[in-house]
Amino acid sequence: MSDSEKFDCLVVGAGPAGISAALALARAGIQVAVLERGEYPGAKNVMGGILFTTVLNKLLPEFWKQAPVERHVTQRRFSMLSRDGEVALDFRTGAYNEPPYNHTWTVLRSKFDRWFAEQAEAAGVMIVPGMMVSELLVENGKVVGVKTEPGGDELRSDVVISAEGVNSFLAEQVGLRRPHDPRHMAVAVKEVIALPASVIEDRFRISGDEGSAWEVFGQAVQGTFGSGFVYTNKDSISIGVGSTIHDMTRHRLNPNEVLEQFKRHPAIRPLVRGGETLEYAAHMIPEGGFTHLPRMVMDGLILTGDAAGLVNASHYHEGSNLAMASGLYAAETVVEAKRRGDFSAATLSQYANKLEHSFVLQDLRKFQRVSAYFNENPHTLRDYPDVMVRLLSDYFTVSEKPKAEIEKEVIRKFRSEIGVLNLVKDVFKIGRAMR
Amino acid sequence: MSEPVAPADDKLKETIEDKLYLVKYKPDKQSHIEVIQEVFKADKLKVVLYICPAKVYTLNEETGECLVNHENCLECGTCAIAAPEYVKWRYPRGGFGVQYKLG
Structure with a gap:
């Protein structure tokens, strides 16, 4: 890469958001490079392990035939642990055994991301590993490229897509987000x-x-x-x-x-x-969700994935699919900006509209109060599992006591430990937070 | 309390030290972490001593200073959010640091 070379688009980070964006851009004929600080794509990338794949299947139809995915998920289990007990909701269905396998796969991200990056490379994306973007180049309030380490080289582009990940230093540098809050x-x-x-x-x-x-x-x-x-x-x-x-x-x-x-x-x-x-x-x-999102764009810059705070931290625990969707919308936006020859915030704000009209922001909006609820009501996760296990334990304890009496005792205990009114209040509040 | 007897699970790691031994790194001599010692010393909570999943931060009992083993860093960034007053954490230079094989 010579110093004078200028890219149409630079993508920071070879995770699900960055690779999705780059793949879509390359297919649209946009000259794009992905700068990845790891020695290979996936070297820094971690998640629990469920990849929801509606977006991936659009980018790479029937990806499961080649991709290093682990297992398709047919069984979902949600439970609460007390100190030595458990109450669970366990769900399974054979329907998820048919393609597209309910778009739910376990993956190991280092393996998967490496493969995903290879697919982008095959489509014409230039992947540059071992290159950390230390800061954005800003001229007259417009992002015009990046500075990298080691070396301190400057690379220029019409537009930068930050798929930098959760730490999102670049968004902070240009004031798109406030300092991270440990509650979120x-x-x-x-x-x-x-x-x-x-x-x-x-x-x-x-x-x-x-x-x-x-x-x-x-x-x-x-x-x-x-x-x-x-x-x-x-x-x-x-x-x-x-x-x-x-x-x-x-x-x-x-x-x-x-x-x-x-x-x-x-x-x-x-x-x-x-x-x-x-x-x-x-x-x-x-996990800040809808109420703590950064500004998504400025002149010459779009934020995607975790760097944009796009995680559904409700019981759904989705992130990588939101990242892929955001990468795709960022790419579409850049293609349109390139056609117009205008990479201003006004043009790039189409990206925010696309997020608004998709599951990404609609889901985050739906669950926007979840984080606040649990921060304000820590007793729900701290006390309820213990109480529930204790009550069920009493209920199922075998004795020669008449069942009617046991039921009465359990109900009495429930009233004294939680109280119908408190439970109704909490259920109502959780319900409202999820609406 | 029915604490079960742990079976002979010698390959199932428990301590941070044993777990970090399994992690691949490309260590950089240059540290990507800076601790402002005066602020650390004055801080009562010293959250970095226990919140870090990789035990990067330990206390020098004699001097009261914070010792930083940056080569153990798993690059999550938690320290910088838990203790922004005295931890200056950035990514290691490109190509260096943790190299997850599974992720």
Whole structure:
């Protein structure tokens, strides 16, 4: 690359958002380079492990025939842990065994992202690994390129798409976002644990390429605002925990200690028993949602994916698919801007409109109060799992006491421990937060 | 309390040290982390000593200073949000740092 060379578009970051944007741009004949700070795409990329693939399937139809995906998810499980008990909602259906497999796959991101980047390269995208963008070049209030490290080289382009990821230093540099708030940023750690496929299939009651996804609340994360997860890969499982940095620090918790407690819980221990830890990883998740989004564009710049705060942190736990969608909309916007020869914020704001009219912002809007609710009502995740397990435990305890009497006692206990009114209030508030 | 007896799971890692041993890095001699020691010393909570998932930060009991083992960093960025008053955390230079194989 010579210094004088100018690209149509520079993309910062080879994750789902950046690669989706670059792939779509290259197909539209736009000259695009992706600058990736890792030594290879995927070297820095981590998530729990579920990739929702409606957008991917549009970009690369029937991707599952080639892509390094692990298992398609046929079983979803949501549960709450008390100290030594569990209450669960467990759902499965054979319908998800048919293409397109309910667009839900477990993946290992370093493997997947590397493959995804190769598909973009084959379409004409220039991928530049080992290059960290240290700052945006700004002239007269307009982004005109980037400065990179090591070397301090300057690269110029008509427009920059930041798919930088959760830390989003570039958005902060140009004032598109305020400093991150520890109440709206989660820290998550995970382990990938090797187990024979047959053992995984027996433990999770799945067959063939079927997969299982567990989201676990309550004591999974010491009652903090977060959750644990267990996802099945082909011959490993991804297990992890995540909570807001605010809650973790408030309780003086170390993320790995929380993960170890989770792994030791009697409902979880049998899943990992005899396994071999292959890798340990840490990552943050932007959970501020709709009310804490940055400004999405300025002259010569578009924010996508985690860098734009596009994560649905409700029980749906979606992010990588929102990232891919945002990358695609950013690409469409750049194609239009190129046609007009105008990369001003006014033209690029089409991108925000596209997000508004898609599931991306419509879903974030729907769940906009979830984060505030749990921050204001920490007792919900801290106390309810214990109370529910205690009540069910009383209910199912076998004795010769007449059942009518047991029921009365359980109801009396429920009234004194939570109270009908409080429960109704909380259910109402959660319901409202989700509407 | 029914704490189950841990089976002989010698390949299932528990401590941060054992887990980091499994992580691939391309270490950079140049540190990407800076701690403003005076602010750290004056801070009572010292959250970085426990919030960091990779134990990058430890306390030098004698001097009261914060020791930074930047080569362990998993590059999540949590420290900079938990303690922005004294931690200046940036990405390592391009090509350096953690290299996840699975992610």
